[in-house]
Amino acid sequence: MKDERAAFEAAISSAMTQSGSCVTRFILLDETMSTQDAARIMCGGESGLLVVALRQTHGRGRLGREWADTSHLGLAATFVLPGSFAPDALSIACGLAAARACDAFNTKPEHVIGVRWPNDVVVTSQGVRERKMSGVLIERSNDLYFAGVGINVRQQESDFPSELREKAVSLAMLGSKASRAEVGELLARELSTALATDADRLSKQWQRRDVLVNTRRAFMFDGRRVEGVVRSIDPSGSIALETSEGSISLPAIFTSMIHE
Numbered sequence: 001m002k003d004e005r006a007a008f009e010a011a012i013s014s015a016m017t018q019s020g021s022c023v024t025r026f027i028l029l030d031e032t033m034s035t036q037d038a039a040r041i042m043c044g045g046e047s048g049l050l051v052v053a054l055r056q057t058h059g060r061g062r063l064g065r066e067w068a069d070t071s072h073l074g075l076a077a078t079f080v081l082p083g084s085f086a087p088d089a090l091s092i093a094c095g096l097a098a099a100r101a102c103d104a105f106n107t108k109p110e111h112v113i114g115v116r117w118p119n120d121v122v123v124t125s126q127g128v129r130e131r132k133m134s135g136v137l138i139e140r141s142n143d144l145y146f147a148g149v150g151i152n153v154r155q156q157e158s159d160f161p162s163e164l165r166e167k168a169v170s171l172a173m174l175g176s177k178a179s180r181a182e183v184g185e186l187l188a189r190e191l192s193t194a195l196a197t198d199a200d201r202l203s204k205q206w207q208r209r210d211v212l213v214n215t216r217r218a219f220m221f222d223g224r225r226v227e228g229v230v231r232s233i234d235p236s237g238s239i240a241l242e243t244s245e246g247s248i249s250l251p252a253i254f255t256s257m258i259h260e
């Protein structure tokens with residue numbers, strides 16, 4: 001644990017030397033309930049703080065879900081960012097940064113690291129339905145964004161709760177030996193790069209990794225379930241679906257995906 005602490009301090013210090021880094025201060029906690037809450041309390045109302053917990057006991061996900069990783073195996077990080085970012089661009093930037101950080105440690109071409117709207121990082125491996133490697137939760141308070149990123153790094157399948165075993169995957173399960181500190185450093189670097197990239201370019205990068213197009217999916221929109229083949233997805237615009245009743249377009253911001 002002492003070694004891991006030193007490795008994290010060195011790795012994030014190195015990321016902070018990147019020109020235009022979004023991280024100017026770093027706090028590493030041994031344990032906390034949620035890095036989202038810790039960051040809110042510790043940031044002093046200023047952006048630039050990165051909070052990482054070596055163990056997170058009550059991580060939360062989007063739509064009131066929990067983020068299950070209490071075992072010192074995953075990366076739990078919250079970046080405190082200026083409230084001036086456009087929310088959809090920020091969401092895309094966080095998802096892409098996490099995907100690129102994961103991809104850098106994927107040495108096997110048979111595993112493809114993709115993004116699943118709105119900002120999950122998923123792995124597809126030769127015909128197997130995608131499994132989730134990383135999730136992003138963006139919260140806003142007092143003119144700041146709290147961008148929380150969870151990445152499965154060292155877990156084996158048995159470390160996940162039984163209901164997640166067919167849905168979750170980690171870098172270690174793909175054969176990577178990456179440490180949480182190495183993944184954290186790259187995530188901080190990739191996020192700084194993505195936040196400085198213009199929206200059009202980010203959108204194109206997103207589309208290259210998107211796993212939803214041409215697959216049949218179900219969504220919730222306006223209190224009802226809508227199912228169809230995804231024809232296109234613009235995370236800052238609309239989701240085009242081919243349903244049994246014809247083509248429709250759902251506004252991405254008011255739509256959520258049903259995970260089946």
Ligand code: BTN
Nearest residue numbers: 034059060061062135136148150
């Ligand atoms: C999701 O997939 O629904 C989002 C998961 C986000 C999890 C991260 S882990 C670090 C930060 N702290 C939290 O409590 N949640 C986010």
